[in-house]
Amino acid sequence: MSFLQANCPSCAAQIEFKSGSSIVIVCPFCRSAVARTDRALEDLGKVAEIMQSQSPLRVGLHGMWNNQRFELTGRAQIRHQLGGVWDEWYATFGNGWVGWLAEAQGKFYLTFYQPLPQGTQIPSFTDLQLGQNIPQIPAKSPLMVAEKGVAASIAAEGEIPYKLVPNEQSEYADLAGKGGVFGTIDYGMTPPFVFIGQEVTLAELGWADMKPAERKAPKVAAAGIGCPNCGGPLSLQEPDSSERVTCPNCDSLLDVNQGKLTWLKALKPKPDAEQFALQIGAKGTFADGKEMTILGAVVRSVLVEGIKYYWHEYLLYNPAIGFRWLVQSDNHWSFVEPVNVADVVGMGSTADFNGKTFKLFQDAPATVEYVKGEFYWRVEQGETVRAIDYVKAPLMLSNEMSADEMNFSLGTYMTTAEVEKAFNLEEPLPKPWNVAPNQPFTGSFYYTWGFAFVGILFLIALLMIPFGGFSSTPLNQSLTLQPLPNATGSNPAFSQPFELKGNRNIRITMDAPVNNSWASFDVDLVNEANNEVESVPIDIEFYSGVDGGESWSEGSRNQDVSLSSVPAGKYVLRVDGQWQNWQQPLPVTVKVEQNISRGMNFCCAFVLLLIFPLVSIIRKWLFESNRWSESMFSTSGSDDDSDSYDSSNDENAFGDQEHIQTIFDKKKI
Amino acid sequence: MLKKLYLVFGIGVIGLYSLGSWFGWELANSGRNSRLGTPFFFSGGYRGGK
Numbered sequence: 115m116s117f118l119q120a121n122c123p124s125c126a127a128q129i130e131f132k133s134g135s136s137i138v139i140v141c142p143f144c145r146s147a148v149a150r151t152d153r154a155l156e157d158l159g160k161v162a163e164i165m166q167s168q169s170p171l172r173v174g175l176h177g178m179w180n181n182q183r184f185e186l187t188g189r190a191q192i193r194h195q196l197g198g199v200w201d202e203w204y205a206t207f208g209n210g211w212v213g214w215l216a217e218a219q220g221k222f223y224l225t226f227y228q229p230l231p232q233g234t235q236i237p238s239f240t241d242l243q244l245g246q247n248i249p250q251i252p253a254k255s256p257l258m259v260a261e262k263g264v265a266a267s268i269a270a271e272g273e274i275p276y277k278l279v280p281n282e283q284s285e286y287a288d289l290a291g292k293g294g295v296f297g298t299i300d301y302g303m304t305p306p307f308v309f310i311g312q313e314v315t316l317a318e319l320g321w322a323d324m325k326p327a328e329r330k331a332p333k334v335a336a337a338g339i340g341c342p343n344c345g346g347p348l349s350l351q352e353p354d355s356s357e358r359v360t361c362p363n364c365d366s367l368l369d370v371n372q373g374k375l376t377w378l379k380a381l382k383p384k385p386d387a388e389q390f391a392l393q394i395g396a397k398g399t400f401a402d403g404k405e406m407t408i409l410g411a412v413v414r415s416v417l418v419e420g421i422k423y424y425w426h427e428y429l430l431y432n433p434a435i436g437f438r439w440l441v442q443s444d445n446h447w448s449f450v451e452p453v454n455v456a457d458v459v460g461m462g463s464t465a466d467f468n469g470k471t472f473k474l475f476q477d478a479p480a481t482v483e484y485v486k487g488e489f490y491w492r493v494e495q496g497e498t499v500r501a502i503d504y505v506k507a508p509l510m511l512s513n514e515m516s517a518d519e520m521n522f523s524l525g526t527y528m529t530t531a532e533v534e535k536a537f538n539l540e541e542p543l544p545k546p547w548n549v550a551p552n553q554p555f556t557g558s559f560y561y562t563w564g565f566a567f568v569g570i571l572f573l574i575a576l577l578m579i580p581f582g583g584f585s586s587t588p589l590n591q592s593l594t595l596q597p598l599p600n601a602t603g604s605n606p607a608f609s610q611p612f613e614l615k616g617n618r619n620i621r622i623t624m625d626a627p628v629n630n631s632w633a634s635f636d637v638d639l640v641n642e643a644n645n646e647v648e649s650v651p652i653d654i655e656f657y658s659g660v661d662g663g664e665s666w667s668e669g670s671r672n673q674d675v676s677l678s679s680v681p682a683g684k685y686v687l688r689v690d691g692q693w694q695n696w697q698q699p700l701p702v703t704v705k706v707e708q709n710i711s712r713g714m715n716f717c718c719a720f721v722l723l724l725i726f727p728l729v730s731i732i733r734k735w736l737f738e739s740n741r742w743s744e745s746m747f748s749t750s751g752s753d754d755d756s757d758s759y760d761s762s763n764d765e766n767a768f769g770d771q772e773h774i775q776t777i778f779d780k781k782k783i
Numbered sequence: 784m785l786k787k788l789y790l791v792f793g794i795g796v797i798g799l800y801s802l803g804s805w806f807g808w809e810l811a812n813s814g815r816n817s818r819l820g821t822p823f824f825f826s827g828g829y830r831g832g833k
Contacts, residue, residue, distance in 0.1 A: 567794075567796070570797055574800065617807045676809050677809060679808065715810050719800040
């Protein structure tokens, strides 16, 4: 590597350009940005010192990308017009490539300069609209505008591959494509420069074991600053990334500028804003095992049909993974993570993400009512964005849209027990009420298993047909019962012996030619081997006649009874009884069948097994009714359809930009 | 706990049905004048000789 050594035009200290692609070097002695030109070195002005950060990266670090070694040769800190600061690292590859590694909110994006074909026209910054596709820029997947803004380089170190002018503002647009494809249009150049790449992990850059830089959270009060309004002490958890902090002593909202605090306004808590259930600074461990600290808390509201609904959001931070949110609404909880804008398809009555279809639940302006703690953006009371929520329990896909930025996030429902466990709380959290938009129905176990049981029941019933065998008729005989000695007397008759098999149910059918009379029989199934008797009563009555010219009949001349199985063996039937015309003999027919398909056992089991799933389905129906009664788009509750729109035919996730903007303007409070 | 109890209940019902089918147990008498409510352990029990 050839070095260019020179003296700093500002302080005359020796500086050296190690990379041939470097345009600017920051003098390590006087912090002047020194540019090399064809003729001489040019002093572009002083840059601020890099703000302390927990970034695991540092200038001089070596990494690997696509089997190419690179070195981080420079770094700039860029401030968004709304206050957020992100880092850009410049990766100089051995083969001459220069990569831009952006680090923002715990995410990393590696991009490379992408020369556009001759004559390519990309929209101007003012013409650019959020959600607009930019097909002119070739990339692995179509790119859309996710953010546009104005930013300035406020601090730098090392070597920079472009002419970095300290604090010079330039316009940019961030582009997003499916699968983490990422791009930036830098309107600071003419024509604009385009950088294309993708979101990367530290592991993909050869830094799998890298951990956040260790540093103490400086306590501003210890430095003798404190709250500029009341003088009370306050501490900053993340002074390098915080833009706003509230004073816990006087409830003032303060601006944070590299540790310097400026009083902005006194916060006015809404009278119905509840106390926060979790404390600022509390640490919680979530599903991925990462410990996250609560940096700030916000009370937000949404105005629907003249009624304000409030909820709380907690800003969580871990230097290794960035910012997350914990949302508390009606004491229901959701853990919220950002998702790639371009991975969301469609934004009409449904939206698709990660192979799942989400249903539109709410579309309304969300307003910041009260803040506490510190924030990475310049939060304001009254700050309003358009918030669109789609649900597929236990997930909620949310789109927050301002004039210059769109963000999608994915919330996952958490039970209060899970939140209590995550934060190791000793006091229980308040119990939730209502049904949360993304609350999963927990009773599905009962109908899932209930219907599985019913299915198994049918299967067993079918299997029993071939395994149990078919029905048989061991006895079918006519008997004549002799006249009785008196009306209550007895004169039994016996059938011929017959064989009964074990483990088979039995049906005894009696047929008696009664006519406008009755007969009552005691039928005994007698085991010839041991004289054990199974006795059943059978009553027969049959009446008929003509009444008013119409014939009628009642009863039947035959009846049957069913019995459980008896031990296998030889049996006879003993038939005794009384009948109305006891003075006359009564001819009867008796039939004994085995292995009959009766269905009573099946029906009873079927009804028993169906009770739980049916109750569960009714509960689920009520649960879903409650859930959707809270939605602006429920069939029962969406009286005002003017708020809804259908952009299912739109080419990208954001549909008709003009239409969206109209709705946003209409909904601004 | 409730879920486990429900599983035991469901398996029990299916188990009883299977046993009943296999061994020829009838839950209740039938016929046109159904004697529902007479469980098999009454109708199927031996009452001794007459």
